[in-house]
Amino acid sequence: MLTKREDELMNFLWDAGKPLLVEEMLNTGGEHAWNETYLRAMLKSLEKKGAVECCGFLLRSKLYARQFKPKISKEEFYMQLALDRGAKAETLFQVAAAAVMKSGNENPDKVKQRLEEILEKEIRENVRTGTDGEK
Structure with missing residues (x-):
C-alpha cells in the first residue's frame, strides 16, 4: 500500500516513461514540489515495497547519480x-x-x-x- 505522496511519485514516474535521476525529479517544477530529502526517503520506501528500482548510474560532476524507474506498470x-x-x-x-x-x-x-x-x-x-x- 502506498501513501498519497508515494502514489503521486509513482504516477510521475509512469508518466515520464523513462528512467529519471533524483535531480531530474526535483527540477520538474509544476505541481510536484518535493524537497530532496523527502524525495530520497520516498524512493527508498518505494524500493523496499518493490515499486521502483535503481536501473542505472550517470556521472554527475565527480559523483555517480542513480536512475530510477517503476518496477511494474x-x-x-x-x-x-x-x-x-x-x-x-x-x-x-x-x-x-x-x-x-x-x-x-x-x-x-x-x-x-x-x-x-x-x-x-x-x-x-x-x-x-x-x-x-x-x-
Whole structure:
C-alpha cells in the first residue's frame, strides 16, 4: 500500500516513461514540489515495497547519480492492489469490460474485439518475458 505522496511519485514516474535521476525529479517544477530529502526517503520506501528500482548510474560532476524507474506498470500495480483488497479475476474482467464500454465503443462486438486485443497483447507479453502473470 502506498501513501498519497508515494502514489503521486509513482504516477510521475509512469508518466515520464523513462528512467529519471533524483535531480531530474526535483527540477520538474509544476505541481510536484518535493524537497530532496523527502524525495530520497520516498524512493527508498518505494524500493523496499518493490515499486521502483535503481536501473542505472550517470556521472554527475565527480559523483555517480542513480536512475530510477517503476518496477511494474501502472496497470499491473492497480491490478495487484485490487487483488490484494480481495477482488477476484472475474471482477477485474468485468472492470475491464466496463472501462471499454465507457470509452465510447458501446457496440458489444467492438467491446469484445477490444478486450480480445488487450488479452492477446498481454499473453504475447507474458510469453515474451517468460512470466505467467502470477505475482
